[in-house]
Amino acid sequence: MSWEAERQGYGAGWPAAPNDPQSPYRQQLRQDAPAEPGTDVHTLRLARVPAAPSAPDPEPLEAQSRRPAAGRDRYFDVLRAVALVRVVTYHAFGWAWAGMVFPSMGVMFALAGTLMAKSLERPALQVIKGRMRRLLLPFWFWGFVVVAAMVVHGWVPGPDALYWVLPLGDPRGDEWGIQAWEVLWYLRAYLWFVLLSPLLLRVFRKAPIPVLLLSLAPILVFQFLWEPPDSRFGGGLIDLATFLFCWLLGFAHHDEVLRRMKPGPVATGSLAALAFGAWYALTHQVETGSYDLDDIPLAQTFYCAGFVTLLMYFKAYYKVDFAGLARFRRLDRIVTVFNRRAVTVYLWHEIALILAVPLIDRLWDVPALEAHLPLESQWFLFGIGWLLLAVAVLLCGWVEDVASKKRPRLLP
Incomplete structure (x- = not known):
């Protein structure tokens, strides 16, 4: 299935430097030794590259942390x-x-x-x-x-x-x-x-x-x-x-x-x-x-x-x-989850829809739910299917991380 973009990953990297190749920023990066493993790149940037008072950072660090790594295309x-x-x-x-x-x-x-x-x-x-x-x-x-x-x-x-x-x-x-x-x-x-x-x-x-x-x-x-x-x-x-x-x-x-x-x-x-x-x-x-x-x-x-x-x-x-899209954090996160869990969503969605049917059948046995929920609606089944699919993503999506040689996570 087309889930391949997930394999490119969302790795952290150096924040974007000014376009001028002769800028002090780039010269400083060339002179510095590589960071120790686990060093936060934003801390490294602030420690090694003194900020000029007249040139404030063009983008908040929080926004940079949400920005996709090079090679991804939203x-x-x-x-x-x-x-x-x-x-x-x-x-x-x-x-x-x-x-x-x-x-x-x-x-x-x-x-x-x-x-x-x-x-x-x-x-x-x-x-x-x-x-x-x-x-x-x-x-x-x-x-x-x-x-x-x-x-x-x-x-x-x-x-x-x-x-x-x-x-x-x-x-x-x-x-x-x-x-x-x-x-x-x-x-x-x-x-x-x-x-x-x-x-x-x-x-x-x-x-x-x-x-x-x-x-x-x-x-x-x-x-x-x-x-x-x-x-x-x-x-x-x-x-x-x-x-x-x-x-x-x-x-x-x-x-x-x-x-x-x-x-x-x-x-x-x-x-x-x-x-x-x-x-x-x-x-x-x-x-x-x-x-x-x-x-x-x-x-x-x-x-x-x-x-x-x-x-x-x-x-x-x-x-x-x-x-x-990075400005809309929740929507951006949803897109990320779909791409990182594309195989899981594709494989498990039919099972989620199948299981939604007997689950709704059990809801008919509860008079209060029968009276107030649209149990006969296909849209209701659609919604229950998505809830079950979300559970499948949480329980099974980590396999995609293992397959990509990444640390398993409940959600990317």
Whole structure:
């Protein structure tokens, strides 16, 4: 899933120095020896760099302590948080139009592609091992709970249970637990994109724009020329083809390909892709019984391509970073939690919604609650689901810290 920005971390560092490279501030920093481990950077700054009376500090230390470390981008953090909220909302209400309002999966794959391209500035094998560790440890922790529950309920694992160890194919269980494990397709698709990224990035950089446009071809082939088999392998091919453009769009953003493009062609192409995706979904409802993009891969591909291109180009062209979010401390903290616990939120949200149902059933047995609470409302279930998900984040989110080789914490 697109939780990768969390791995960049919120480390403390030297507060920003004046832009002038010859300023006393920078000269003093070059002369000083490194700080001892555990030394507070703000104390170090005040002790070693005397403040000039005529030049007060441009930013309060409290604000600096809240500011994200270099390498993080709050624009992407906000997009990821919104995408996760939309995923939970969709699974609670099942609104077919939710994907057209905000195509979360396309956004998450694009953000993951951007961060993967940045990570591949380091040795590819090292990057892949790190990504797999950060994905698999939370997955194994979650999978142990789900598999144990299904076994207790009567499920007998077969040879394909190995996919619960390495999800190169969709891990599956019994029908009783389907609502929990059916979301694992995203982890499987993400894992394959990670494994293929060194090759994809090399091919992309040979001819960025042609390769980006040609990435739309596989889904057209699967739709009109050859239908993949109805199997794990076939489903995996369709998912890779559906979101390949978005993943490569992340490469394009990282390599500043988007920033060099003119607004006119980008807007025209994006709106055309959006229109085609929406038209195809609305005119093919007979085949699926709905215009839900999740059920129509071709429509999903083009709608996500147009929508996400506009989001990424807006970021690249206008250099938006949402750095001002730090002024709103609570909102900034919520965005941070969503990004640092993205895998946990994605894996546990369905279980939270499942458990909300029997919990609400127990509330009906209390006359006072039955009389004053909207127990029959789907919105009430939605709220209980979020409360249970918050508990899951507190109880299980620390696994993401361990997977990232950080000190475990209840909340980031």
